[in-house]
Amino acid sequence: MGYVTLSQVTKRFGGVTAVDRLDVEVDQGECLAMLGPSGCGKTTTLRMVAGFEDIDEGEIRVGDRVLSSKRGNYYLPPEKRNFGMVFQAFAVWPHLTVLENVAFPLRIRRLPAAEIEQRTREALTHTNLLGVAHSRPDDLSGGGKQRVALARALAIRPDVMLLDEPLSSLDPHFREEMRFEIKDLQRRFGFSILYVTHDQSEAMALSDRILVMRAGVVQQVGAPTEVYRNPANRFVFAFVGLSSFLRVRLGEGGPAVDGADLPAGLCPPLPAELSGAPQAVLATRPSEVDFVAEGGLRGVVRRRSYLGEMVDYQVEVGGQDVRVQKTRHEPGPAPGEACGLLLRAARWYAADESD
Ligand SMILES: Nc1ncnc2c1ncn2[C@@H]1O[C@H](COP(=O)(O)OP(=O)(O)O)[C@@H](O)[C@H]1O
Ligand SMILES: [Mg+2]
Numbered sequence: 001m002g003y004v005t006l007s008q009v010t011k012r013f014g015g016v017t018a019v020d021r022l023d024v025e026v027d028q029g030e031c032l033a034m035l036g037p038s039g040c041g042k043t044t045t046l047r048m049v050a051g052f053e054d055i056d057e058g059e060i061r062v063g064d065r066v067l068s069s070k071r072g073n074y075y076l077p078p079e080k081r082n083f084g085m086v087f088q089a090f091a092v093w094p095h096l097t098v099l100e101n102v103a104f105p106l107r108i109r110r111l112p113a114a115e116i117e118q119r120t121r122e123a124l125t126h127t128n129l130l131g132v133a134h135s136r137p138d139d140l141s142g143g144g145k146q147r148v149a150l151a152r153a154l155a156i157r158p159d160v161m162l163l164d165e166p167l168s169s170l171d172p173h174f175r176e177e178m179r180f181e182i183k184d185l186q187r188r189f190g191f192s193i194l195y196v197t198h199d200q201s202e203a204m205a206l207s208d209r210i211l212v213m214r215a216g217v218v219q220q221v222g223a224p225t226e227v228y229r230n231p232a233n234r235f236v237f238a239f240v241g242l243s244s245f246l247r248v249r250l251g252e253g254g255p256a257v258d259g260a261d262l263p264a265g266l267c268p269p270l271p272a273e274l275s276g277a278p279q280a281v282l283a284t285r286p287s288e289v290d291f292v293a294e295g296g297l298r299g300v301v302r303r304r305s306y307l308g309e310m311v312d313y314q315v316e317v318g319g320q321d322v323r324v325q326k327t328r329h330e331p332g333p334a335p336g337e338a339c340g341l342l343l344r345a346a347r348w349y350a351a352d353e354s355d
Pocket of ligand 1 (some may be wrong): 017036037039040042
């Protein structure tokens, strides 16, 4: 059974359903990433778990404790939920020192002075802030400020850490470093993490499971590799990992791409639910397309970009783009050259309004 459990949790703002009957469980010591585009309901979900936002339907529990329950008409205020929180904005108090920032929530909780001292010291040690304990947060870098927020969350010895895009305002270099630090702290202290992000690589790197959300509705929950390899739908395919979508006409003579040959046997069999549809899209990952000299789906290389180890090709196929990525050690065509593409792991999806 899950440790943090959300059952049928719904939140509306006027006519907008920000979160729609959300069911999810986070296990003890697990890191669950909530991933989705801006406005899909991630922050609202986190705020409901934290207790800053009441719920319109459903129930939220931790262990056997109810935190929010619509049916039971029950709501536990945030300060009674033992959660640590870190937000995107550097929410530290500028007029307090680093040490005072970390100790503050413990003072609010009226812990004994010796305990406050010990916990603060411990949190500062684990976040490498002991050396700047008497500085003001404004004297620290963005990464340093976020570390203060993390230390403050850590000091309350939370059951669960609620992290809302905590790294998105940091430089890429700090971002990666802090990812490791967060994972490290989690291993050491064993808390659960509910981690909100719109960055799929962050979700993949940090989490044990990813929940993909769109417009308040869960699309898929699974291990990062599962979500990447077996996306539940086109939205998940597009949101997790790189993708290209090729518009394909489905007619009497079989699948066809306007302006390019689509050799028989190149595409996977059409799923039953698409038979009879006038068109569909063929979805590919850049890493799952190979170049061939003869045959294949014919196109012309429009752009070639070097991304360090990888080379990224934009290939025009009958007026549409297909991306291909190869390592820099693999031979590939030059810009302007004609080439053939083999689709190693293409998938069919229904066409939508944007196609
Ligand atoms: N306090 C609020 N009042 C009205 N609408 C809100 C409020 N908070 C969030 N929303 C709306 O709820 C939806 C989800 O927002 P949010 O949870 O912030 O998304 P995310 O964190 O995924 O970007 C959006 O449509 C947003 O405009
Ligand atoms: Mg948000």
